[in-house]
Each structure stands twice: as structure tokens, then as C-alpha cells.
Amino acid sequence: MIKTKLAAGLMAACAMTAPAFADKLDDIIASGTLRCAVVLDFPPMGMRDESNNPIGFDVDYCNDLAAALGVTAEIVETPFPERIPALMSGRVDVGVASTSDTLERAKTVGMSIPYYAFENAVVANDKVEMTTWEDMKGKTVGATAGTYEAIWLEKQVNEWGEGSFRPYQTQADVFLALSQGQLDATVSTVEVANANVKSGNFPGIRVVDKAPMVPDYVALFTMRNEYGLINYLNLFVNQQVRTGRYAELYKKWVGEGEPANLAIPGVYR
């Protein structure tokens, strides 16, 4: 008797904790705002203009996504290491933060199909002699904590067994350290490297060589179990390419030329 009562109580409790099923996609549309995690010290993908408002490829991409959903976009600045924690703690709905779609991460968050692809370059301080990427061996190198290139670079340094690796919290700190000569070299995306060299904000640095990495495909991400939203994101990325918006944004933020091909030959998805 008591047992059945208890069971009934438990079932009632369970029924109460399981809400009528509205998924994240519904929630976003209902709330009227889409909160995107964007990294804002990652030019030209994310940065700030003179009045310190967020601008950049990722910012526009988030705005496009919000427009497609018929809601207003809210840009939440997250440093690289805080991107996924910000999603997991419900601070944002979607990450539009140049996030590499690694398998390790996919254990925790759900990734869309790639929406951009980076190649990486080696950038060095002018005072350091370096002609190829392999000259980084034995040097003091650094990159932004938690990024694809940081993970690659740290592994390289460990394989070489000499030199040292320093992760910084933000891309800006990396280039600041490089410009000040605290670092001999860094690896960053070609886009960021060129933008930073060109801006003149960081005197005394130069692009040395391409880094021999597999192109860094980056994806939008959201909660792993939000299939409805992930489906939507996939279609959205597809539409951005199909409608030419992808090429348009590339031209606006990165420059002339062809944006990277997002399809990988010889395999589905």
C-alpha cells in the first residue's frame, strides 16, 4: 500500500518535472531573442568598432541567424576558454564563435555542419629568425587557450621536447605578448594574422609560413540534445552558402578571393 502510494507520488513528481515539451528552438522563438556566444578579440570574425560595439563576420552571422528566426540577436562576448561553459550554463543559446568541430568537444556539445574553414599561419616577432614553421622548434611559442591551433601547437612542442608553450586567455593577449617579444612566435588563423599585421596595432610582427594543419573547420554549436535546433542550424548554414551570403560576408570582412570550400570531398556531411 505504502509502496504503491510512494510509486504514485514519484510518478506524479516525475510528471511534474517533465514539462510540456518545448525545445530550444521553440524557446528562442518564444523569447524573441537569440543569444549568441561570440569571441570579440578575434578579428575579422569578431571585434569591436570605435564605439566599442561588436562587429565582424561572426556578429553578422549571428544577426543573419536571428533574422531568419524572426527574433533579435543578442551578442554575448565570451573569451575562447569560456565559449562552451557559457552555453552549458545557459548563458547563451548558440555559439557563433569560430569553434572547431573536434570529436572531443562533440562529446559535450552538438555541432552544426561547418560554416567556415580557417587555414593557420605562423606569425613571428621580427627579432626572431624564422623562415619555416619548423623553426618554431625550441622557441617560446603561444596561442589562445582552448583553440584548435593551441591544442595543435602544444602537441608539437611536446613532440619536439624543447621550447615552451604558453596559452593566453585571449587572442589579443597572444599578439600583445608577441609584439612585446614575450613570445617568439604564434600560430593563428591566416585571417587573424593578416588583420593584425595589417592593422599596425602590433608593431614588429610578421607572417612567416603556413602551419601544416588540416584546415580548421568551424561550426555553430548548441546543446547536444537539441536536434531541432541543430537541424535548423545545418539548413541555415547551407542557405547562407546557397544564397551567396557566405561569399558576401567573406568579401566584407576577410577580403577579395574565394571563401573556403565547406564540403569535404569523398564523404557525406
Next chain:
Amino acid sequence: MFDTALTAADFVFLAKGAGVTIIVTLISVLAGTILGILFGVFRYQVGAIWAAPLTFVLDIFRSIPLLIQLVLANAFIGTILQIRISGFTVACIVLSMYTAAFCSEIVRGGIEAVPATTRRAARSLGMTWGQDMREIVLPLATRVALPSWIGLALGVMKDSALVYVVQVTELLKSTQILITRLQEPLLLLLICGAFYFVISFPLARFGGYLEKRWSND
């Protein structure tokens, strides 16, 4: 060095950051002090053994880096309980508990500093516990506790620099954002440091003055 690209808009941006620092500090110190007084009186009143669980919990807030407290609280509230609240709220909750943990120590120390004989005298004059607390303990304990409390409040203001980790753009984070755009680390850092100093220094001095004045008699 003073040939700078800093504009008036950037100063407004910094001032906003400073405003956030001050608001977070005020809320946390206020809530933390109220909680701290409650916890402190409770701990004194029920004795060490019965207060042990509370003491243990409060001790955790003093033994773990604030950065980790913020990260954990953020992950716990957002990821595990899945409650949607702003980073600002998380920051205030954690800093309030952090303040309360230290404040309860100060309060307990203050109450203990009131001589037992004085309190017994008050009670034997017919004062109730409440009257004793209000009329005897409060004024005397405040003298002992206030200077430390000022130190604590300033400490919380300085420690509030860490709430950047839950996406709150306070003063130091605003400074970093400007450094990112303008690449004038030294100048910007000096401005930021000067701001903290200008608020903290006079208050710290005032605390020192009170301590000196009240300890002489």
C-alpha cells in the same frame, strides 16, 4: 606615451565598467553583510558544535579560489539546475556568500571581544537578550569589527575583478577590451589601477583612522 588614441567614448566605456564594479560590490557587500551578521550571531549563540555544519560551509568559501567558486556556481546553476539567470546575478550571489563567510568571522570576533562580565551585568540589570544585543553588544562589537569590515568591503571590490569569468564586463574587463582594440596596455592599465586606488585608498585610510581612534580608549 600620452599620444593616445583614447576617445571620450572610450572613457564612457571605462566608466560603465567602473559602474558595474561598484554596483556588484555594493549589492554583494550589503547582502553579504546582512547574511554575515545572521551567520555570525547564530554561530556565537549556538556554540561551536551545533554551528559546525555552517562553519564548514562558510569555510569552503574562504578556502577555494574565488575564480573557481564563480566557475562552479555558474556551471551548477546553469548546466545542472538549468536555471536561466544572468551572469550578473551569479556574480552577486557568489560574491555575497564570499562576503558573508568573511563577515561572519568578523562579527563573531566582534561579539567575542565584548567582555562577558559586561554582558552579565547588563542581563542582571534586567535587560533581555535582545536589549543586551542591541544596547551593549552592538555598539561595543562595532568598534572592534568596523575597521576589519571596511577592509573586507574593499577586498570584495578588488576581488570583483574576477567576475569577468561569468561574462560580466566590469572595470578590468572593460580595460582589457580597450587594450584589445587600442593596444596601449600600459596607459590603460594605469588608468584602471588608478581607479581602484582612488576608491580604495581613502576608505582604507579611514578604516585605519577608526582603528587607531577606537583602540586608544
Next chain:
Amino acid sequence: MFNYTFQWKQALARLPQMLDGAIVTMQIAILSMAIGILLAVVLTMFRLSGNRALSAIAKTWVEIARNTPALFQIYMAHFGLGSFGIHLSPFASILLGITFNNAGYLTENFRGALKAIPDTQTRAGRSLGFGAAGAFRYIVLPQMLRISFLPMTNQMVWAILMTSLGVTVGMNSDLYGVTQDLNALTFRTFELFAVAAVIFYLITKVITLGARLVASRLFRY
């Protein structure tokens, strides 16, 4: 109860790495305390010296250390000095930042402790034939250190907690840095940082209890 699956195994599997980080954290804290105490003694002597310039140095140091955030001081040690072409490794930056902070707070503690030592003691020492320095070294200093033993323990705990700020200057071998690196790889934020929190808690407890034990043995009389 929670709509969240804990994966403690993932975090516990990284425990050895995190314990290595804890050792680095301890190293930073111990070094910064040792150097900080020495500096604080020197600054206290500056203060007592009666020389205007020296006591101004001591005063400025103490006020800056106590009135700006530790995070600011550490950032300054790395990027601020970097602007002058002085390049410190992350380890050196965090060590410098925390040592600067420790020295400032300890000097202030020593000042309080000195008040508790009656002037007559110095005078008695002088009349026994000690020089000014000798009287300080043999009579005042030992008592000052003993009286400030508890504040020093507190500062040691602070030093441990402050090491977590090293990540802002590129530190990745201390306990917080290791945890954050692992977090960037796996994103099991709660589990990893909870383990780190327990380690931090145990370290600070060992230090405070150890200090109490040492104090009870050293200062029995």
C-alpha cells in the same frame, strides 16, 4: 533529479595531472611567501629607518599592493613590464605579482605587530650594548615574526588562492591552469573544477592545521 549526466570518471582520470599542477601551485605560494617575508622585513626596516625616501618607498609599495586588485598586479607584472621590454615567463610573472602583494600585506601586518612590542625592549637592548641594527635583529624581529605568525598563515592561504590568477598571464602548469586546459579539451567544466576545488580546499586546510601545529610547538612559552 538533474537533467544532467555527471561524468566524474573523466575528471578523476585526470587527477594525476591536476596533482602535478597542485605541486606547482605550492611551489609558487611557498616561494612567494619566503621572498615576500624577506621583502616585508626590509620594507619594515625602511619604515623604521627615519629616512624619508626609504619610508616613502615602503609606503607606496604597501598602499599599491593593498589598494589594487591582485589580478591587476599580476597583469601588470606581465604586460605592464612587457611594455618596457622586460619579459618575464608566466611563472616569473605570477611569482612577482604574488610576492609584491604578499610583501605589501605582510609589511602592514608587521607594523601592527611592532606596536605590540614595547619600546622599552629596544631601549633595554641598546643599553645592553646592541647597536640599532642589532637590537632590531635580535630583539624586535623574532618577536615581530612570532606575533605575526597567524596573519602570515592567512597570507599563505591567500597566496595559494591567488595562484589561480596565473592563467591571465599564460600560466598553464599550476592547478588552475591545468584544470582550465583540461576543460578546454573536454568541457566537463563542473566535474573538473569541483575536483580542483577539493584539492585547493585540502591544501589550505593542511596549511592552516600545519601552521597551528607548528605554532603550538614553537611558541609554547
